[in-house]
Amino acid sequence: MTHDHDLELRPTAAQTEAALNPPAGRNGGDLVVETLSGLGASTVFGLPGQHALGMFDALRRSRLRYVGLRVENNAGFAADAYGRVTGEVAPLLLSTGPGALMSLAALQEAAAASAPVLAIGSQVPVAGLGGGRHGYLHELRDQQASFRDVVKSVHTVRTQSQIPSAIAAAWESALTAPHGPVWVEIPQDVLLAETSLPQVTAVDATPRELVPRPELTAVAADLLTRAERPAIIAGGGVVRADASGKLRALAERLDAPVVTTFGGKGAFPWEHPLSLQSWLEDRHTTDLLEDADVLLVVGSGLGELSSNYHTFKPRGRVVQIEADPGKLESNHPALGIHADARLALTALLETVGERRDPAAPERVAALLAKVRARIEGQGLTLEQEVLASVRAALPDGSPSFWDMTILAYWAWSAFDARRPNTMHSAQGAGGLGYGFPAALGAAAADPTRPVLAVSGDGGAMYSIAELATARQYGLNVTWLIVDDGGYGILREYMADAFGEATATELTRPDFVALAESFGVPGVRTSPETLRDDLAKALAEPGPSVVVLPALLRMFAPTHLG
Template identity: 70%
Template structure:
């Protein structure tokens, strides 16, 4: 069979190290899918391009590697944008590949092509970190390799490559690419800034570390632990940084960032080291954080450094910076003061929650935690239980993932699907009934591929968090109440086992579902509330 541009593109992905591709076929992209059929790559097709992109995101988070996504032109491409925004906000390396109309029509020169946009690439430039149109077969290996390197270089993020239909169909005699290792560029801290940061930390009387998602993504958990123990510095993790530090370590001040006591704890540090966080809304308790000491800020994204707070800024990969700082600071004797400050903080947080009549919410979260094995990843949609999990969930070794980077609904199930493909073992997805309606179609994908995803749907009859926000702000809620299907019967119609649970039986129902093979659904009718805000 004659080789064409589609075959060369798929061969290049294989040579770069891809093993799995997510996507949805479309007319202009058929040459790519024809080539996938003859390749060693595993293809997992979503039922919408949005969900396929979320699945690629979930796969990339679990593997830590670039994950390809292939879709078609126009509507197919545009449907991925919300998921790519999440990948950009959370620095997830997704390689999006879209077909395009034939070269003769690019830029609206001729017009009348199916799915035509005058400048499709313009829709993606503000979302991804690299965007390129391939205009000849000869460019394909080089452009895909450049995109792969860009996606995997800190700060990681989504990239976008468009290939016109006639390029995909064009015959080529170019040899199939050989396996090639694309190494992301190392981002090392400047020595004079590193020396100054180490000196500040060495002199600090009350050092504290705020660890963000960049610590997790760079694989710097060991370096963070070493540095914290040498400094005797308490560690708070951001919502995206969950898992960066052991939850039950004596220096773990955990993740209650929406609590005024934690905000004050961070502000009171005489030197606060922020690693791998942009210090945005959620990490600063909606910008009520006001540091009174020195701020040392390590981030791979230069645009985030000093953007929200003046700081000694180290533009570096978190792992490289934390390793260097751990080598540079002297070890302190353990006098118990840091551990006592952590115990005091956590007691204040616990006391505040205890005064708010939140037994249902805390009980449900405890039941879920008890049912989920330590090594099972959890993926949380934008739902009240997910908001609780940002602060209160112990991720253990399984890891915790959520769509809080960009905050779009519908992330939970498709991202868990991708995580299950990557892991080959159980994954828990958690959604509300509103978010669940975005991704019901992926029950068919779970069944088709027999993926071990247990989906917990907390049905409170509407957009629960928006209901609370509107009621708190305006006295009543509007457009937040929803008519939901019978989720148990609906899952059964896809051939997916489902059970109607209750707060009292949730632990048993979830444990049994996670222990079974293949997909399952657990539906919990309940109306959890958020804890009282402290940022107002």
């Protein structure tokens, strides 16, 4: 008896002919790039190293586009951004030991933000594996161990025949909700050895769907339908799942106010009558969320930044939809639904009843008025004007990438992202140096629109080398550097805690002259001219730098009632 799937597995005559007569001159590296192509990759990021040369040599025999950065950590940030804006896997090619380890901070950010990065690193030759000390250059006793605490899954190859399956398994892992970074390592001699294996063609690595259990969504729908004061917290999982439309439909059916976390910026329209925006570091917002009798949390673990520094204490019933089982009920007891945000919201929309609350928009407007009054009472006009100038200069559809800097902290709460999946920052893991290399990755993904990067002068120094990358590939990134002479937010923290700051003041270059030395146009601006200078830079093709000398202050958050 012949089954349909047996017929599907039978190669065609042309496939058989190609398999029996593979082209000469291929090595293990060709199996890597052929597998990536077969999985649908089009662009890879990375930085070559001695043990990884087999992969990089194979790139020239492939159709893959290579974007090479100058530091492995920055290459990881670029791949992270590519994965975020496209929703596709971003391959990252690395070398052994120091090259691999340099990517760890970027992979930690990708894990925190659920960005699908497929890191493929080389290893010492097979003879050096197994925990001995053979004296190979770059050798680690257990390279996998360095990655296991950071990435979703680790895959080790010891023979060429294992390469396609290992990469396909890693690809599937990266794209299964929650998305995240994965690690594959391949020994140097396996990459370099000539191969007679057939060319890798189409590879199937379809991610598993994370479907909600229907009895749980039935209970959640009943709770929400009968709620008197429902509210919704929308996190980054809504953005990653492309579920903002479902979220809006549910909020409107329930007349439920929605606040977006800093990772969920753009998940809900900023000016919507039910939008609480993103003022999470404000006690007025915390009070409203605590007062909800049913609180729906979608795609957020309610971590430190999303819970007003763990001062948030919900009094009602919490329903939490989360793709990462480790985050389910990790901070608050809840009806925990382990599911992809889009699938869970779809299930709720099919079962939830319609409830009307004409007073909900009034409560939202009253809360936002209180927040505005509190901020305006702090005398922070400069900061609000600078942020407004950035918003006015940036086209609505253009993505922005923010480093860990005071203007970014303002943007988390006060910036209207306008579109889903357009505002990104390093707030997941919180490492410095994210903004500019991430923006380069986004520009590589879509060269048709300008991309904005925002850094302080301290964070900018992490990424200066990538001005060469921006120029080499002609990437459409405008880099706004707010120069306050040091680590501004740490200066504030230390002055508040200890009365004065230590180790925060920095000697820095003339950023405009430095950019121009790379062949990148630069301009020094002022708060008064920022909007026009930034808009002009964004309108010009290729990279550019705009430097704003300014001492910005952080608004005072309120944690306690």
